[in-house]
Amino acid sequence: xxxxxxxxxxxxxxxxxxxxxxxxxxxxxxxxxxxxxxxxxxxxxxxxxxxxxxxxxxxxxxxxxxxxxxxxxxxxxxxxxxxxxxxxxxxxxxxxxxxxxxxxxxxxxxxxxxxxxxxxxxxxxxxxxxxxxxxxxxxxxxxxxxxxxxxxxxxxxxxxxxxxxx
Numbered sequence: 792x793x794x795x796x797x798x799x800x801x802x803x804x805x806x807x808x809x810x811x812x813x814x815x816x817x818x819x820x821x822x823x824x825x826x827x828x829x830x831x832x833x834x835x836x837x838x839x840x841x842x843x844x845x846x847x848x849x850x851x852x853x854x855x856x857x858x859x860x861x862x863x864x865x866x867x868x869x870x871x872x873x874x875x876x877x878x879x880x881x882x883x884x885x886x887x888x889x890x891x892x893x894x895x896x897x898x899x900x901x902x903x904x905x906x907x908x909x910x911x912x913x914x915x916x917x918x919x920x921x922x923x924x925x926x927x928x929x930x931x932x933x934x935x936x937x938x939x940x941x942x943x944x945x946x947x948x949x950x951x952x953x954x955x956x957x
Contacts, residue, residue, distance in 0.1 A: 793925040797879070798900035800936025801833045801844055804873065808847040809864040820855025830866070832873040834902040841902055846873070865932070867914075876901060877911045878930035882921050884912035885928060895927070 812822055832844045849862040865874040880903060883892040889908040896903050920931040 793927065793929070794899040796937060797929075797933055798835055798837060800933060801835050801873075801875070801901065802837070803936060804832050804846055804865075805844050806847065808849070809862045810849045812849070812851050812860050812862045815853035815855060815858065815860055817858055818853060818856040820853045822851035822853050822860050825850045825852045825859065830864070831871060832865075833876045836897070836900050836902055844873075872903075872907070875930065875932045875936055876903065877914075878919055878932045880908050880911045881914070881919060882928040882930050884908060 808827070814820060815822055827847050827849050829845045830848050832846045834841060834843050836842075846864065848864045851860040851862070852858070853860055866872075867874050867877060870877060879896065879901065880892055883895055887895070889905045889912065892908045892912075893903055893905045896908075921928045922931060922934070923929070924934075
């Protein structure tokens with residue numbers, strides 16, 4: 792049951808578009824559309840087929856300082872995987888070693904490697920909210936994926952516009 796909840800939640804993110812950016816976080820200027828970029832969110836395995844789940848993140852240009860602004864999306868700064876995947880890895884790593892976390896997540900249908908698990912376990916939890924479900928610590932951000940509007944619950948993950956200086 793837990794595996795289905797996690798797998799279906801992550802799969803439901805496929806193709807989701809994130810557009811909210813507000814004003815420029817650097818200068819406060821207004822932003823205008825630049826483009827949309829597909830971002831890797833998670834690698835899942837359903838049955839015997841593994842596939843990548845991707846989301847679409849809108850990017851903007853600030854009219855004031857001309858910086859590239861990325862819309863709020865469920866990613867932590869400096870990471871290339873969706874926040875719920877990192878949250879699940881971090882929560883499980885509080886109770887088991889990295890190789891076991893990778894195995895448990897694989898049993899849930901979420902494919903991650905031990906090195907990534909170790910790296911994520913070393914990070915701060917950013918105030919991660921966790922509950923126990925079927926004997927495992929499960930982050931609320933993972934459970935929120937099953938809600939009608941993923942990311943609509945405040946405080947489930949850090950989400951704010953990101954400024955790029957490219």
